Structures are given as structure tokens and as C-alpha cells.
Amino acid sequence: xxxxxxxxxxxxxxxxxxxxxxxxxxxxxxxxxxxxxxxxxxxxxxxxxxxxxxxxxxxxxxxxxxxxxxxxxxxxxxxxxxxxxxxxxxxxxxxxxxxxxxxxxxxxxxxxxxxxxxxxxxxxxxxxxxxxxxxxxxxxxxxxxx
Amino acid sequence: xxxxxxxxxxxxxxxxxxxxxxxxxxxxxxxxxxxxxxxxxxxxxxxxxxxxxxxxxxxxxxxxxxxxxxxxxxxxxxxxxxxxxxxxxxxxxxxxxxxxxxxxxxxxxxxxxxxxxxxxxxxxxxxxxxxxxxxxxxxxxxxxxxxxxxxxxxxxxxxxxxxxxxxxxxxxxxxxxxxxxxxxxxxxxxxxxxxxxxxxxxxxxxxxxxxxxxxxxxxxxxxxxxxxxxxxxxxxxxxxxxxxxxxxxxxxxxxxxxxxxxxxxxxxxxxxxxxxxxxxxxxxxxxxxxxxxxxxxxxxxxxxxxxxxxxxxxxxxxxxxxxxxxxxxxxxxxxxxxxxxxxxxxxxxxxxxxxxxxxxxxxxxxxxxxxxxxxxxxxxxxxxxxxxxxxxxxxxxxxxxxxxxxxxxxxxxxxxxxxxxxxxxxxxxxxxxxxxxxxxxxxxxxxxxxxxxxxxxxxxxxxxxxxxxxxxxxxxxxxxxxxxxxxxxxxxxxxxxxxxxxxxxxxxxxxxxxxxxxxxxxxxxxxxxxxxxxxxxxxxxxxxxxxxxxxxxxxxxxxxxxxxxxxxxxxxxxxxxxxxxxxxxxxxxxxxxxxxxxxxxxxxxxxxxxxxxxxxxxxxxxxxxxxxxxxxxxxxxxxxxxxxxxxxxxxxxxxxxxxxxxxxxxxxxxxxxxxxxxxxxxxxxxxxxxxxxxxxxxxxxxxxxxxxxxxxxxxxxxxxxxxxxxxxxxxxxxxxxxxxxxxxxxxxxxxxxxxxxxxxxxxxxxxxxxxxxxxxxxxxxxxxxxx
Numbered sequence: 010x011x012x013x014x015x016x017x018x019x020x021x022x023x024x025x026x027x028x029x030x031x032x033x034x035x036x037x038x039x040x041x042x043x044x045x046x047x048x049x050x051x052x053x054x055x056x057x058x059x060x061x062x063x064x065x066x067x068x069x070x071x072x073x074x075x076x077x078x079x080x081x082x083x084x085x086x087x088x089x090x091x092x093x094x095x096x097x098x099x100x101x102x103x104x105x106x107x108x109x110x111x112x113x114x115x116x117x118x119x120x121x122x123x124x125x126x127x128x129x130x131x132x133x134x135x136x137x138x139x140x141x142x143x144x145x146x147x148x149x150x151x152x153x154x155x
Numbered sequence: 156x157x158x159x160x161x162x163x164x165x166x167x168x169x170x171x172x173x174x175x176x177x178x179x180x181x182x183x184x185x186x187x188x189x190x191x192x193x194x195x196x197x198x199x200x201x202x203x204x205x206x207x208x209x210x211x212x213x214x215x216x217x218x219x220x221x222x223x224x225x226x227x228x229x230x231x232x233x234x235x236x237x238x239x240x241x242x243x244x245x246x247x248x249x250x251x252x253x254x255x256x257x258x259x260x261x262x263x264x265x266x267x268x269x270x271x272x273x274x275x276x277x278x279x280x281x282x283x284x285x286x287x288x289x290x291x292x293x294x295x296x297x298x299x300x301x302x303x304x305x306x307x308x309x310x311x312x313x314x315x316x317x318x319x320x321x322x323x324x325x326x327x328x329x330x331x332x333x334x335x336x337x338x339x340x341x342x343x344x345x346x347x348x349x350x351x352x353x354x355x356x357x358x359x360x361x362x363x364x365x366x367x368x369x370x371x372x373x374x375x376x377x378x379x380x381x382x383x384x385x386x387x388x389x390x391x392x393x394x395x396x397x398x399x400x401x402x403x404x405x406x407x408x409x410x411x412x413x414x415x416x417x418x419x420x421x422x423x424x425x426x427x428x429x430x431x432x433x434x435x436x437x438x439x440x441x442x443x444x445x446x447x448x449x450x451x452x453x454x455x456x457x458x459x460x461x462x463x464x465x466x467x468x469x470x471x472x473x474x475x476x477x478x479x480x481x482x483x484x485x486x487x488x489x490x491x492x493x494x495x496x497x498x499x500x501x502x503x504x505x506x507x508x509x510x511x512x513x514x515x516x517x518x519x520x521x522x523x524x525x526x527x528x529x530x531x532x533x534x535x536x537x538x539x540x541x542x543x544x545x546x547x548x549x550x551x552x553x554x555x556x557x558x559x560x561x562x563x564x565x566x567x568x569x570x571x572x573x574x575x576x577x578x579x580x581x582x583x584x585x586x587x588x589x590x591x592x593x594x595x596x597x598x599x600x601x602x603x604x605x606x607x608x609x610x611x612x613x614x615x616x617x618x619x620x621x622x623x624x625x626x627x628x629x630x631x632x633x634x635x636x637x638x639x640x641x642x643x644x645x646x647x648x649x650x651x652x653x654x655x656x657x658x659x660x661x662x663x664x665x666x667x668x669x670x671x672x673x674x675x676x677x678x679x680x681x682x683x684x685x686x687x688x689x690x691x692x693x694x695x696x697x698x699x700x701x702x703x704x705x706x707x708x709x710x711x712x713x714x715x716x717x718x719x720x721x722x723x724x725x726x727x728x729x730x731x732x733x734x735x736x737x738x739x740x741x742x743x744x745x746x747x748x749x750x751x752x753x754x755x756x757x758x759x760x761x762x763x764x765x766x767x768x769x770x771x772x773x774x775x776x777x778x779x780x781x782x783x784x785x786x787x788x789x790x791x792x793x794x795x796x797x798x799x800x801x802x803x804x805x806x807x808x809x810x811x812x813x814x815x816x817x818x819x820x821x822x823x824x825x826x827x828x829x830x831x832x833x834x835x836x837x838x839x840x841x842x843x844x845x846x847x848x849x850x851x852x853x854x855x856x857x858x859x860x861x862x863x864x865x866x867x868x869x870x871x872x873x874x875x876x877x878x879x880x881x882x883x884x885x886x887x888x889x890x891x892x893x894x895x896x897x898x899x900x901x902x903x904x905x906x907x908x909x910x911x912x913x914x915x916x917x918x919x920x921x922x923x924x925x926x927x928x929x930x931x932x933x934x935x936x937x938x939x940x941x942x
Contacts, residue, residue, distance in 0.1 A: 043760040044642060046691035047746050055739075055752055055760045062752040062760060064740035092741035152742040 013110065016132075018103030018139060019086060021069055022077065025103065027132065027139045034089045036102055039082035040065075048152040053098055058087065064152075065096040071147060073123050088144050095148040108132045108139065116140075162213070166265075169209045170258050171383055176202040177251045177258075178451055184251075185454045188244045193233070199247075200229045206254060217267040218257050224279045225250040231283060245462075246278050248455065384481065386441050394441070397434045404430055435631065435733075439480070446524045446531070447475030449488045453495060457520065460499045467506050467517040468499055474524035479531055483625055486605045487533070490598040494535050494621055495520065497595070502539030502619050512616065514538065530624050538618040542611075544570045551576070571611050575599040603744070626736075634734045634753070634763065637712065638727035640693035643761040645734050645753055646723075650714050650766040654728060657709035666709065666724075675711060675722055678896070682713065684722045685773040687764075691748065716770035723769070732756075736763065748772050799899050801916060802875070805890040806852050811921040813914065816894055818926055820878035823885070824871045836934070839885065841876070848874065848885040849933040851924070855909045877926055884930055884937055899923070908932065 016027030017036070042054030042065055053065040065085065069076055083098040112132045120128065124140075127147050132139040180202040187195040207222035225247065231237040253272050260268035407423040450472055461468040479487075503509075503518030510516055523534040548562040551573045557565075575595050602609050607625035634645040655677065657665050666673050666684055673684040688694040711722040734753035743749065747768030752760050800816035829839045830848065837848045874885040901912040901923065909932070911923040930937050 041759060043752070043762065044693075045743060045746070045749070045762065046642075046693050047748060048743060052742060055762075057754055057758055057760050060754060062737040062739065062754070064742055066742070093738075095740060095742075148742065150742055151745040 013107050015105055015107050016139065016141070017086065017105050019084070019097075019099040020101040020103060021072065021074055021099055024074070025134075025137050025139050026099075026142050027106070027108075028086070028088070028097075028142050028144050030105055032088050032090070032144045034087040034094060037085045037087065040085060045152075049150075051150065052152045056085065056096060058094065058096070061094065063087065063094050063096050065098055066148060068097045068099055068147075071123070071150070072127065088148060090145055090148045092148065097144075097147070106134075106139075108134060113141075163265075165213055166215075166261065169206075169213060169215075170262050172209070173206045173258055174255065176205060177255055180251050181248065181455045182451050184244060184247055185458060187239070188241070191239065193235075196229070196233045200226065200233045203229055203250075203254075215261070215267055217272075218254065218261070221250070221253055221257070221272050221276060224276045225254075228279050228283050237283070243282055246275070246282060248459075249275060250279065384441075384444065390437070390441065394434065394437045397430055397437060400426070400430045401434060432733075439631075442481045443478040444481050444484050445475060446477045446479050446484065446533070447472075449484055449491065450475055450522060453492075453522070456492060456495060457499065460496055461503075464500060465505060466499060466503055468503055468520050469517045471519065471521040473522065477524040477526060477531055479625070483531075483605055486601060487607075487623070487625065490601045490623075491522075491533070491535070493595075493598050495522075498535060498537040498539065498619065498621075502537040502541075504540050530626055533623040533625070535621045535623070536618060537620075541615040541617055541619055542571070542574070542613040543615055544613075547571070547573050571613065574611065575609070631733055631735055633731055635712070635731050636729040636755075636761065637687075637710075637725040638729065639687040639691070639725045642693070643729070643755065643759075644687070644725075645732075645761050645763045646712065646714070646766065647750070647763065648731060650716060652713040652715050652720055655709075655711040655713060655722070656728075657707075657711065659707075662707045662709045677713065677720075677722070682711075682720060682722045683775050684711065684724060685769070685775055686724045688726070690769060690773050714766050714770075716767045716775070719770070719775070721770055721773075721775040734761075734763070799897065801895050801897060801899060803892045803895060803916065803921065804873070804875070804888040805892060806855065806888055810855075811892075811916075811919060812851075812888070812924045813899075813916055813921045814875065814924045814926060818877060819875045820883065821876040822891060823874045823876055825874055825885075826871050830872070839874075841883070841885070844883065846874075846876070846883055846885045847934060847937075848872070848887050849929065850887045851909075851929060852887075852889070854929045854933050856907055877930065879937075882937060884934065886926065886929070893917075 015030040017030045017033045018025060018027045020026070037058075040056040040058075042056055044054045045052055045064075049070075051066055051071045053067040056063050056065050067076075067083075079100055081101075083100060084102050085096040086099055086102070088095050088097060112134065113130050114133060116125065116128045116131055127143055128140050129143045130141040132141065180199055183195045183198050183202075186192070187199065203222050203226045207219050207226055210216075210218040210222060228237070228243075228247070232239055232243075237243075253275050256270070257267055260266070260270075404423055404427040407419065408427065411420045411423060453472070454470055457468050457470045498520055499518075503520065504512070504514075506516045509518065519536075519538045521534075521536045523532075523536070525532055544567055548557075548565065548570050551557045551570075552559050552562050556573060556576050562570075575598070599609055602623055602625065605625060607623060610622040610624075611619065612622070613619040633648040635648060635651055637644050637646060655675075666675050668674075669681075673686070674681045675684050676682070686694070710725050710728050712725060712728065713720055713722050715721075732755075734755075736751045737753060738751050739746075739749060748765055749762045750765035750768070751763045753763055755761050801813045802816045802819050802822075803811065803813050806812050823841070825839050825841075830837050831839065833845075837850075838845045839848060840846070872887050873889065873891050874887055875891070877884050877886055895917055897916055899914050899916070901914050909925050909929040911925045913920050913922055915921075
């Protein structure tokens with residue numbers, strides 16, 4: 010029996026995303042951030058996570074989605090990636106779900122732009138689609154702007 | 156202590172001592188190969204002898220046996236009965252390998268293992284019997300893998316018997332040396348990590364059935380010998396004292412939290428502050444280790460690698476005593492080893508090729524370590540073939556690391572950095588030593604992990620130089636906290652030279668514009684100015700709105716990057732603080748202006764500025780600057796040598812006077828009522844002596860003092876204490892104003908007695924006081940009696 014994967018889910022606008030729950034260290038509310046000059050818009054700033062410096066990534070920017078005024082401040086999904094701990098800023102947190110493997114499909118061919126690199130699969134859930142985000146690739150970029 | 160624990164304890168001591176000893180053994184042996192120094196052979200002999208003795212006591216028969224055979228050979232060498240040759244050194248080195256291997260097995264499995272060292276023993280035996288005729292033998296460390304019969308007690312007895320026959324010392328209380336006691340008076344072993352001994356293993360170390368896999372049980376690198384350091388006992392005592400004080404301070408504060416007393420709290424906090432600082436320094440000192448600890452293994456590696464691939468390499472090491480934090484030393488060990496292997500394998504050519512190219516047959520590999528600006532620089536230089544940039548590019552294209560168009564657009568430096576990309580290797584063929592495509596990228600990541608950087612310079616046919624810069628310590632550094640555009644930044648104190656504050660209307664005009672580059676004249680020299688908000692692109696559009704010229708305050712922080720000063724303008728300068736450095740995430744590594752981040756007292760984060768990165772980013776330092784820099788330095792030192800520190804003061808109402816600072820021993824203030832009269836002279840008691848006073852004004856013509864002194868008798872006298880030949884005299888002046896460093900050119904000789912001449916100091920004409928002349932006229936006895 011292969012173990013079913015669990016996904017921590019969250020929303021960016023209407024899009025529903027999931028990341029491997031084992032990669033998620035914790036989910037916390039919005040934190041005060043220190044802006045990092047000269048960094049790309051994908052980096053929102055730095056947060057103090059119990060004495061450690063964590064880079065907060067604006068996931069909307071990273072996925073090239075338009076920025077919008079949110080009714081509530083974004084939430085932090087803290088990811089423990091290979092290169093260190095990183096926070097992904099998302100609009101809203103969803104449940105942890107365990108979708109059946111049968112629902113998984115490769116991302117459609119017509120997916121374009123950055124999404125093509127970062128989305129590794131799509132779960133066809135009953136009421137919507139869950140996009141599986143590759144956390145390692147999402148947090149791997151050079152934030153320096155030349 | 157129960158016997159069992161005692162045995163374990165002793166075995167652990169044996170391992171620590173022996174591993175240390177064997178490192179020394181390797182080193183000394185390699186040195187001995189060159190200089191045949193008899194004293195070295197004594198040390199070498201003693202190491203093996205000690206191991207044999209201690210192992211024997213603890214019933215470790217196999218270790219004892221191998222050590223014994225080695226000892227026999229070494230004793231012949233020591234007594235000059237045999238001549239050493241290269242092959243012999245190789246075998247002796249493999250002896251140390253074998254012993255280390257056994258100790259390793261002993262540590263991990265608590266048994267000596269059952270690997271058969273028969274071949275090695277046979278070789279050692281054979282060497283004993285050979286005569287002085289040199290015989291080339293390849294170093295072969297790989298012994299046969301066959302699982303031999305268990306060595307049992309009988310055999311151990313046999314060995315000890317034979318050892319007794321030889322008349323060599325063996326047993327508990329060997330007077331020649333006793334490893335455990337050797338160092339105890341001044342140093343003690345501290346275990347950093349408790350050694351894993353919790354496994355319920357058979358107690359008798361010799362139980363042959365205790366056959367366990369020989370791989371380390373936990374993380375490979377943290378074995379007993381690596382996890383302990385030597386610390387001065389006095390130092391440890393001092394630390395304990397400080398911890399005691401810390402506890403007291405804590406108690407005070409706890410008491411205070413229940414019945415609040417502000418004064419007591421302030422006092423306690425101050426104490427706490429003091430103790431923490433001291434303790435911090437003390438602990439840091441404990442952790443500091445000379446880099447030589449890592450380097451000591453390199454001669455062996457160089458020898459092994461070079462002989463394996465048939466190259467001749469001379470290793471030069473400088474700066475072994477450079478101190479580094481222990482964790483850093485650990486972290487750079489592997490990268491350095493890799494670089495050295497690489498240099499020998501890829502860099503240095505074969506002897507034939509070197510001769511062809513007119514280089515000395517023996518390749519040179521130099522390691523240099525030194526401190527610079529709060530960092531440690533390690534330089535690894537070889538005089539080998541260098542790196543062919545075109546080949547690097549074509550290789551990278553071949554391996555699909557870059558496209559060919561990328562390749563042709565690359566700068567030399569970018570191309571060089573390809574060497575550090577994963578999956579890259581230029582070795583024409585994969586060898587045992589290097590060329591498997593993993594390597595330099597790992598080296599780079601490891602060094603960057605500890606906040607260091609690596610830089611490569613190469614010249615074809617001339618060699619390659621690798622520069623590794625690593626921080627002295629990772630943890631805590633003093634830094635200046637500044638504000639710019641509403642954010643706080645920390646600037647490491649090491650690169651700070653001075654702070655300049657410009658105020659008022661002239662502030663703006665003092666920053667001059669030189670083809671769009673702002674500069675400031677700092678003591679007559681142009682200082683390039685960098686605006687922090689501009690560089691970080693955080694400048695608010697309306698910075699100058701609402702400020703009148705009077706309000707403007709310019710805070711210039713004079714920093715030094717790569718030996719070149721520049722001024723950084725920030726909005727506000729706060730305090731200096733000790734900050735705990737936290738590394739930045741991987742994504743932000745590419746921003747050269749920041750070195751890390753820190754958490755401030757209020758829990759918010761502040762970025763730490765990387766001064767060098769900032770300077771490069773702003774273009775204050777570029778490669779082309781280097782020449783100018785050199786010229787600059789030279790002229791500066793020329794001026795420096797002519798510069799003099801001058802003490803400026805006033806005499807009378809408006810006479811500006813100057814005196815070389817070197818003539819003034821001290822500056823003092825005396826109140827009028829301290830003055831006593833002895834005969835015609837005014838004196839004061841000063842440091843248990845009588846200091847005669849001379850009112851300078853009275854001895855210079857043209858100063859009318861009378862009504863001034865009558866008018867406003869100053870309560871205090873400002874006195875310049877002039878000392879010559881242990882005799883002092885006080886020169887009373889009216890107002891000591893300043894000390895300046897300036898080049899003094901006497902413009903006009905003076906005919907006035909007591910004045911040497913006039914010079915322009917700080918754009919005003921000042922008179923140079925001729926102190927000896929005045930003293931002579933006022934107190935003729937001063938010089939006379941001195942002679």
C-alpha cells in the first residue's frame with residue numbers, strides 16, 4: 010500500500026494550492042516585516058521567527074499573479090526547504106487534505122509562464138482544482154536585482 | 156567508579172591521546188624525512204611506544220602487537236642502526252593509518268576489530284632486517300580484507316613476552332612517559348559532546364564476538380578525538396569565577412523583581428552587563444583554535460596525493476598560529492583538503508612537464524592565513540599550470556551548464572566562477588584524487604555556509620590562487636546601528652574609521668560634486684561619499700522638503716573597504732551594540748550589500764551592511780582603483796612623515812600660539828589657590844614633586860598682561876607640563892584650544908624672543924612657541940642643573 014500524501018492547502022485569490030505537508034513547519038499569522046532593499050518584489054521582507062531570520066516570499070509576486078488589496082493581512086506558511094526556512098505569504102489558509110492519488114494529473118500543457126516550472130501536478134477535486142506547488146523550486150531564486 | 160566504567164574511561168583516554176599522538180607522529184615523520192633530526196625520531200618513537208604501553212595495560216592485544224612491531228623498527232632508526240628511506244616512511248605512515256583504523260574501530264564497536272594487519276607487520280619486520288640499502292616501496296595502506304582468526308589472549312601474552320625479551324618498557328608505570336599525566340598541570344580535557352557509550356555492549360573490550368560493523372554510529376565526523384579540546388586550567392577557573400558572579404547578579408535581579416528598587420536594579424544590570432561581556436570573551440577565547448590544528452594534516456595529504464600521481468610538491472605553510480573559532484575550523488577542514496588535492500591534481504604539472512616549461516621540478520603549494528579586518532584570509536597558491544578559461548567555458552557548454560552564446564558573453568570572472576558550479580570538472584580524466592565532478596561546488600557551499608567567500612585568480616602557466624575569506628567568529632560582533640529611510644541597519648565596527656557630523660547651512664555645501672560623484676574634504680583629502688538611501692534605492696522622493704538649510708545634518712560614517720576609505724551618509728547614527736549575526740536566506744545571498752541580519756532589542760530585525768559589497772555596489776572601489784590606491788598611499792605617507800601634531804593655545808587676548816605636542820608631557824589644570832610661592836617663583840605640588848610655573852605671557856614681548864590678569868583672575872590655570880631629563884616645568888597659558896595634525900611650514904622667522912616664527916595652522920596665522928628659549932630665560936637653572 011502506498012501512503013497517501015497529505016497536503017497543506019492555501020488560497021491565492023481563486024487559486025487553490027497545496028504543498029506537501031511534510032515540508033510545512035508551521036503556519037502563523039502576519040508578522041511585522043523588515044523590508045530588504047535591492048531585493049526583487051518576490052521578497053516581502055524578513056520576519057523574526059523566534060530568534061531566527063526567515064525570508065518572507067510574496068507568493069503572488071513569485072507566481073506572477075497580480076497584487077490585490079486583501080481584506081486581511083497575508084498569512085505565513087513556514088516551509089522548511091533545503092536551503093533553510095522560508096515563509097510563503099498567502100491570502101488564506103485552507104485545510105490539510107489527503108486527496109486520492111487517482112485524482113492527480115500532470116499540469117496541462119497550456120500552462121505557461123513561471124507556473125509551468127513551479128506547479129508539478131493538479132488534483133481534480135470535487136469542487137475545484139488543487140495545484141501542487143514545488144516548494145523547493147518556489148523558494149529557489151536569486152532575489153538580487155541587478 | 157565501577158571497574159567497567161573505569162575501563163571505558165581509560166579506553167577513551169587512550170583513544171584521545173593516541174589520535175593526537177598519531178597526528179603528531181605523521182607530522183614529525185614527514186619532517187624527519189627531510190631533516191633526519193634525531194630529536195624528531197625520539198618523539199616519533201615515544202608516540203608509538205606510549206600507544207603500545209597503554210594498549211597493553213588495557214588488554215588491547217592487537218593494537219599492542221602492531222605498535223610493538225612498529226616500535227622495534229623505530230628503535231633501530233632512533234639508535235641510528237638503520238637508515239631511513241622513502242619506502243620506509245611510507246610503511247611507517249601506513250602503520251599510523253592502521254593504528255588509527257584500529258582505534259576508530261575500538262571507539263565505534265568497543266572492540267579492536269578483527270582486520271588482519273599481517274601484511275603490514277610483515278613489511279615492518281622485513282624493514283628491520285634489511286640493511287641500509289634503499290629500496291623503493293609503494294605506500295600501500297590497503298591491507299588484505301580477509302577476516303583472520305581472532306587474536307586471543309595467548310597471542311597478546313606472546314607479544315608481551317617478546318616485548319619483555321626486547322627489554323623495552325612495557326606496563327603500567329612506565330617512567331619514560333605516562334600520557335594521562337603529561338599535560339595535566341596546565342591543561343585539561345573538555346568533552347564537547349558526550350561520547351556515545353550508552354549502548355549495552357559486552358563489557359570486555361576484547362570479547363571477540365563483539366563483531367559490529369565498523370562504521371561510525373552517529374554522525375561521522377564527531378568522534379572522540381575531534382570532540383575534545385585542550386583548555387588552560389587557569390582560564391577555566393576564571394570562567395568559573397565569572398559564572399559565579401553571573402549567578403549572583405541573577406539573584407540580585409530576581410530579588411529586585413519582587414521588591415523593586417530602581418537603584419539596585421540599575422546596579423545589578425550594569426554588573427550583569429559587565430559579567431556577560433567578560434564571560435562572552437572568555438568563552439570565545441576557549442573556542443579559538445589555531446588554524447595549524449587543521450593544517451597539521453596537510454603535509455601528509457600532500458605527500459600521499461603527490462606520490463600517488465607522481466608529482467613533486469613542496470608545501471609551504473605560513474600563519475599557522477592564526478586563531479579561528481572552533482566551529483569554523485571544523486567547517487573549513489574538508490573544503491581546504493579538497494582544494495589542496497585539486498591543486499596538486501589539476502594545478503601542479505608533472506615533473507617532466509615542469510622542466511620542459513622551465514620551472515623548478517618541484518611544484519610549490521603555499522598556504523597562508525592571516526587576519527584582516529575582522530576576517531581570516533586563507534590563501535592557497537600553487538605555481539602550476541593555471542586554469543584555461545576557454546577550456547572552462549567549452550567544458551561548461553559541453554556539460555550544458557551554459558549555452559554557447561552565454562559563454563561568449565561571459566567576463567573572465569564569471570567564467571572562473573563556473574568552476575564552482577555543480578557538475579563541473581575540467582580534469583581530462585577521472586582520477587582517484589579528483590575529477591568526479593563533485594567538488595568545488597561543495598567547497599563553495601561549505602564556505603558560504605559559514606559566511607565566508609571564495610575567490611579564484613589564475614594565470615595560465617603561472618598558477619592559481621584561491622582566496623578564502625571567513626569570519627573570525629560566526630556569532631557575535633560589535634556594530635554601529637544607523638537609520639536610513641526609516642529602517643535600521645547595522646555596520647560592523649571593524650570597517651568603521653570615524654564619524655563626521657556636518658551641521659547648519661554649510662553642511663550641504665561641504666559635500667562637493669565631482670562629475671556627479673559627491674566627495675567631501677576630510678582633512679584636506681577627498682573622500683568619496685555614498686548616500687545609503689540612494690544605494691539601497693530607498694530614498695523618499697521628498698527628502699529635502701520641509702527642511703530649511705539650517706536643519707540639515709549630515710552624518711558621514713567613514714568606512715574602510717579593501718583598504719580604501721569612503722564616507723557613507725545616513726539619516727541618523729544611533730548607538731553601537733553587540734549584535735548576534737543571523738545569516739540571510741539563500742534567496743538574498745546575491746545581494747552583495749548585506750552580510751546578514753540581526754535581531755534588535757525590540758525584537759525587530761535589522762540588516763547588517765556588508766561594507767565591501769556596498770563599496771563595490773556603489774562603485775567606490777573598483778579594480779582599476781588599485782593603482783591609484785598605491786600611488787595615493789605613497790604620497791600620503793610622505794605627507795604623514797612631515798605632519799606634526801601641534802598643540803594650539805592662546806596667550807593673552809588674541810595671540811594664537813602653537814607648540815609641538817611631543818614637547819608637552821601632560822596638560823593640567825590647577826586652581827589659583829594651589830599655587831605657592833617659593834622666593835620669586837610660583838610653584839604647585841604636582842605628583843609628589845614641586846612643579847615650577849612659568850607664565851608664558853610674562854616672557855614674550857608685546858603682550859601686555861597686567862590689566863588682563865587684574866581684570867579677571869581666572870580660577871583655574873591651564874598648564875602645559877614640559878618635561879626634560881626627568882625635570883618638569885609648567886608653562887601657564889591662557890586657553891588650550893585644540894590639537895591638530897598638520898604639516899608645519901614656518902613662513903616667517905621671528906625676531907621676538909621666545910617665538911620661533913609664524914605658520915599657518917587651521918587657516919590662521921599662529922606663532923610657534925620656542926619653549927626651551929622661554930624656560931631658559933625664566934628659569935636659567937632648569938637646564939643647567941639637568942646637565
